[in-house]
Amino acid sequence: xxxxxxxxxxxxxxxxxxxxxxxxxxxxxxxxxxxxxxxxxxxxxxxxxxxxxxxxxxxxxxxxxxxxxxxxxxxxxxxxxxxxxxxxxxxxxxxxxxxxxxxxxxxxxxxxxxxxxxxxxxxxxxxxxxxxxxxx
Amino acid sequence: xxxxxxxxxxxxxxxxxxxxxxxxxxxxxxxxxxxxxxxxxxxxxxxxxxxxxxxxxxxxxxxxxxxxxxxxxxxxxxxxxxxxxxxxxxxxxxxxxxxxxxxxxxxxxxxxxxxxxxxxxxxxxxxxxxxxxxxx
Numbered sequence: 600x601x602x603x604x605x606x607x608x609x610x611x612x613x614x615x616x617x618x619x620x621x622x623x624x625x626x627x628x629x630x631x632x633x634x635x636x637x638x639x640x641x642x643x644x645x646x647x648x649x650x651x652x653x654x655x656x657x658x659x660x661x662x663x664x665x666x667x668x669x670x671x672x673x674x675x676x677x678x679x680x681x682x683x684x685x686x687x688x689x690x691x692x693x694x695x696x697x698x699x700x701x702x703x704x705x706x707x708x709x710x711x712x713x714x715x716x717x718x719x720x721x722x723x724x725x726x727x728x729x730x731x732x733x734x735x
Numbered sequence: 736x737x738x739x740x741x742x743x744x745x746x747x748x749x750x751x752x753x754x755x756x757x758x759x760x761x762x763x764x765x766x767x768x769x770x771x772x773x774x775x776x777x778x779x780x781x782x783x784x785x786x787x788x789x790x791x792x793x794x795x796x797x798x799x800x801x802x803x804x805x806x807x808x809x810x811x812x813x814x815x816x817x818x819x820x821x822x823x824x825x826x827x828x829x830x831x832x833x834x835x836x837x838x839x840x841x842x843x844x845x846x847x848x849x850x851x852x853x854x855x856x857x858x859x860x861x862x863x864x865x866x867x868x869x870x871x
Binding site for chain 1: 739740741742743744745746747751753755756757760761762763764765766767769770771772773774775776777778779780781782783784785786788789792802804805806807808809810811812813814815817818819820821850851852853854855856857858859860862
């Protein structure tokens with residue numbers, strides 16, 4: 600398969616705990632009971648938030664912003680019936696940096712969401728995605 | 736918001752490393768450079784694999800199968816252009832257990848994929864999802 604294929608392996612460790620990663624690479628734990636590690640639906644939100652946050656770090660670096668702090672809060676509203684998929688996801692970006700103004704922050708976040716973030720673009724398009732920005 | 740809302744917080748730790756989890760809960764690292772932890776697109780596959788694997792553990796438990804081993808390998812083919820979203824995902828389920836036969840294994844995996852797995856059902860429906868089963 601061509602190199603644009605991403606592969607992971609996941610191994611059951613008992614109860615509802617699973618450890619996985621790319622072959623030969625670092626691993627993380629996923630705990631569907633949420634005790635030892637975030638569960639799968641939290642891991643999905645974390646993947647989306649980290650994907651977009653990494654874009655924002657890249658884009659602001661190109662804008663020569665000295666980023667001091669970046670936090671992303673994600674909230675996903677789930678369907679009540681099975682499958683308990685997400686119906687809506689809201690992302691709050693909190694940023695602080697030297698040379699950072701609202702226009703630059705907004706541009707970086709919107710470029711990520713609209714054009715670059717491969718996790719967000721892998722989500723079902725009927726998940727209502729909203730976001731807000733907070734500069735400290 | 737109602738309790739079916741899942742919340743996570745993600746904090747930038749420098750370079751392309753991010754740590755996050757549910758508020759007050761355990762955290763995991765996501766490293767978009769893939770060095771210290773799986774990156775966001777690997778984390779997305781791990782979330783899908785763990786979600787489905789947890790379903791399989793549950794369903795086989797209800798079938799009174801004594802599961803000894805469960806591994807899930809996931810491969811996701813990405814678009815070459817940005818956004819580098821997934822176009823196709825293939826899941827390989829490897830199972831071993833007492834009282835486990837192919838019909839039970841197939842039923843558990845298909846129930847997860849078709850009815851229960853909330854991560855898989857949050858993915859874009861045009862991602863071609865295929866799977867196979869291997870019993871040891």
